[in-house]
Amino acid sequence: MLKAESICKHFPRHTGELTVLRNVSLELEKGRSAVILGPSGSGKSTLLNILGTLEPPTAGRVRLDDCDPYALPERELARFRNRRIGFVFQDHHLLPQCTVLENVLLPTLADRPAADAEARARRLLERVGLAERLDHFPAELSGGEKQRVAVARALINRPGLLLADEPTGNLDRATANVGGDLLVELPREHEVMQVVVTHSESLAERFDRRYDLVDGTLVLRYA
Ligand code: ADP
Ligand code: MG
Numbered sequence: 296m297l298k299a300e301s302i303c304k305h306f307p308r309h310t311g312e313l314t315v316l317r318n319v320s321l322e323l324e325k326g327r328s329a330v331i332l333g334p335s336g337s338g339k340s341t342l343l344n345i346l347g348t349l350e351p352p353t354a355g356r357v358r359l360d361d362c363d364p365y366a367l368p369e370r371e372l373a374r375f376r377n378r379r380i381g382f383v384f385q386d387h388h389l390l391p392q393c394t395v396l397e398n399v400l401l402p403t404l405a406d407r408p409a410a411d412a413e414a415r416a417r418r419l420l421e422r423v424g425l426a427e428r429l430d431h432f433p434a435e436l437s438g439g440e441k442q443r444v445a446v447a448r449a450l451i452n453r454p455g456l457l458l459a460d461e462p463t464g465n466l467d468r469a470t471a472n473v474g475g476d477l478l479v480e481l482p483r484e485h486e487v488m489q490v491v492v493t494h495s496e497s498l499a500e501r502f503d504r505r506y507d508l509v510d511g512t513l514v515l516r517y518a
Contacts, residue, residue, distance in 0.1 A: 296322070296325055297323040298358040299357050301319070301320055301355040302321075303318060303319075304353050319511075319512065326487070327489075328479075328488065330502040337510075338511060339508055340460055340492065347458045348364040348372060359456060374405065380455075381450055381457045383446055383449050383460070384460050387442060387444070391432065395420065399448045403451055415451065419451060425444065439471075456488045457482050457489045459493075460492045462493070463498060471495065475501070504517065
């Protein structure tokens with residue numbers, strides 16, 4: 296499970312501190328999903344980065360399956376993050392010089408890759424409808440296809456937690472709907488916890504739990 300307790304985040308500024316998150320708490324059980332909505336600049340990405348162990352909170356605690364990741368030494372934290380958390384970003388972050396298949400396999404390279412990594416990557420790419428595109432490079436793909444590669448890559452290491460930051464933000468509506476379907480269905484199939492940030496009300500209503508981030512505070516709308 297994922298548990299964030301009393302998270303505060305301040306950024307230092309020459310004019311004084313900017314407080315982005317005040318006492319934010321969030322909880323998610325295995326296999327459940329949450330969506331976070333909020334205006335631009337409200338701190339959604341900051342919160343996702345904190346949950347993703349990319350940015351320590353100023354105060355408060357994050358626990359993922361009984362581990363306090365921020366208590367780990369840096370090298371172990373990087374390993375923990377790579378194995379346990381999958382990320383999908385708005386601009387996908389695919390490596391342009393790697394093929395679709397290689398991009399999906401990237402997270403497996405940090406450790407000695409499992410023998411079945413490539414077969415698993417192929418299965419995931421088939422599941423997201425890209426079986427015919429394994430040898431293509433990102434520049435040869437549409438935005439929606441890139442996003443599907445990013446989803447497959449995020450799941451390749453069987454993470455317990457998937458984080459998606461405005462994953463359909465750059466896609467037209469029809470493409471966003473297909474991407475949204477995958478983002479709802481795949482983590483369920485793989486029993487992965489998921490936290491998604493989106494501006495899309497129609498995507499938002501498909502997740503188990505909804506939070507609104509307002510004035511640095513997270514409000515649970517429904518569970
Ligand atoms: P959102 O994702 O909801 O649009 P962000 O989390 O990106 O919002 O940013 C929230 C606020 O925190 C913004 O005012 C932003 O300028 C500020 N901020 C984010 N990251 C940093 C940083 N590393 N240093 C200083 N200010 C930051
Ligand atoms: Mg953001």
